[in-house]
Amino acid sequence: MNREVIPNLSVDCALFSFDGNQIKILLRQEKILLNGKTYNKYKLPGDHPFMNEIIENTAERILFEQTGARDIFMKQFWVFSSLDRLKRNEVDFAWIKNRGLISERVITVGFYSFVKKGVMENQHLIPEATWVNIHDVQNLIFDHEEILQKAREQIKKDIEHQPLVFELLPAKFTLAQLHNIYELLLEKKLDRRNFRRKVLLAMPYVKELSEKQKGVAHKPAKFYAFDKKIYDKHIIHKTS
Structure with a gap:
């Protein structure tokens, strides 16, 4: 070169x-x-x-x-x-x-x-x-x-209209981690219950897994994953 x-x-x-x-x-x-x-x-x-x-x-x-x-x-x-x-x-x-x-x-x-x-x-x-x-x-x-x-x-x-946060998260993450990273990047507080409701209703590409956290002092949280195939279908459906 x-x-x-x-x-x-x-x-x-x-x-x-x-x-x-x-x-x-x-x-x-x-x-x-x-x-x-x-x-x-x-x-x-x-x-x-x-x-x-x-x-x-x-x-x-x-x-x-x-x-x-x-x-x-x-x-x-x-x-x-x-x-x-x-x-x-x-x-x-x-x-x-x-x-x-x-x-x-x-x-x-x-x-x-x-x-x-x-x-x-x-x-x-x-x-x-x-x-x-x-x-x-x-x-x-x-x-x-x-x-x-x-x-x-x-x-x-x-991040309001692209799934960029998943470029920072591990392959398996909790909703608390997802909530935390949105708050950090947006630099503002987000109501936890409203955020969870939005994820479950408006983000079908955030897929619930059968696994939970292990070795934690609190109640183990469920793991979720970003499904790009579902996201692509979701975007096509929204724009068509």
């Missing part, structure tokens, strides 16, 4: 995971030297596309090179093109100069991605990468806080 990059174009990925209790985001730690002092900043995984690489392949490459994960859900959601996005902070701009990058204007295509807990735990992260609770994110480089916030806003819209 031609490794020559397009210097004025980049791809940044907001990679989310659900550990059973919290939504986490993957960040890279960067140490930036400026005027003899070292600053610790964080950034979303990203890179420039190669000259002979389409944007989607760039996003796939970034996620694989920095996590070791393949074939995970991702979606392009926005383009970030503010004229000053790289030069708002002297420390941030030093990161560019220290890496020998000469372009002062870079347009970024944003992708958000979901990875399941099991995949997350078995990833081969690069040393600079770490999973951070979404509510603990701070000190991001350039406009990456804006990119992350835009991703979160888009996800709130998308």
